[in-house]
Amino acid sequence: MQNISQLLSQEIKDLIGLKQEGQKLYLVGGIIRDYCIGRKNEDVDILCDFDTRLVARRFADMHRGNFFVMDARRNISRVILTGKAGKKVFDFARLRATDLLGDLKARDFTINAMAIDLDQSYRIIDPLDGQIDLEKKILRVCSPASFNDDPVR
Numbered sequence: 001m002q003n004i005s006q007l008l009s010q011e012i013k014d015l016i017g018l019k020q021e022g023q024k025l026y027l028v029g030g031i032i033r034d035y036c037i038g039r040k041n042e043d044v045d046i047l048c049d050f051d052t053r054l055v056a057r058r059f060a061d062m063h064r065g066n067f068f069v070m071d072a073r074r075n076i077s078r079v080i081l082t083g084k085a086g087k088k089v090f091d092f093a094r095l096r097a098t099d100l101l102g103d104l105k106a107r108d109f110t111i112n113a114m115a116i117d118l119d120q121s122y123r124i125i126d127p128l129d130g131q132i133d134l135e136k137k138i139l140r141v142c143s144p145a146s147f148n149d150d151p152v153r
Contacts, residue, residue: 008121011044011059011063011081011088011090012027012044012118014059014062014063015046015055015059015090015118016118016119018055018058018059018062019050019055019118020050023048023049023050023055024048024049024050024100024117024118024119025046025047025048025055025117025118025119026046026047026048026100026115026116026117026118026125027044027045027046027047027115027116027118028045028046028047028103028104028107028112028114028115028116029045029107029112029113029114030043030045030112031043031044031045032114032115032116032124032130033111033112033114033130033134036114036124036130036131036134037134042086042087042088042089043088043089043091044088044089044090044091045091045093046090046091046092046093047093047094047095047100047103047115048092048093048094048095049094049095050094051075051094052075052076052077052092052093052094053069053075053077055092056077056078056079056090056092057077059079059090060079060081063079063081064081065079065080065081065082065090066079066080066082067079068080070091074093074094074096075093075094076091076092076093076094077091077092078090078091078092079092100115100117100125101127104125104127104128104142105127105128105142105143106142106143107142107146108141108142108146109130109133109139109140109141109142109146110128110129110130110133110140110141110142111130111133111134111139111140112130113126113127113128113130113142114126114130114131128142
């Protein structure tokens with residue numbers, strides 16, 4: 001596995017500087033999965049414990065990106081940055097549970113239920129053993145309700 005600091009692009013470092021004292025930001029999902037297997041990922045999912053529109057709008061303005069509210073009810077925002085290296089998509093979502101663990105347990109597959117706390121970016125948070133499933137090439141749901149909760153999966 002690579003050094004986690006390689007995952008923290010300049011955009012991610014800028015994002016850390018935009019949050020207020022006491023607010024939490026996590027990298028989650030596919031970017032962590034792809035990092036674990038050494039695959040490049042330009043689709044960054046960010047989990048917030050506050051209104052995503054606040055940080056996403058400021059992030060878009062900082063990088064001259066495009067800002068969209070994708071789902072106002074569920075507090076999901078998107079920022080698209082286009083540059084010399086191509087297009088990067090940053091999706092900002094509010095915690096779906098009362099804490100990070102509850103949110104990760106509500107995800108689809110264990111390989112997508114990993115996170116990095118941007119205040120402590122030295123380790124991967126992996127309560128459902130997604131890294132082990134990646135190594136064993138196993139696709140396992142986070143809970144028996146995963147497909148009922150989101151049939152599109």
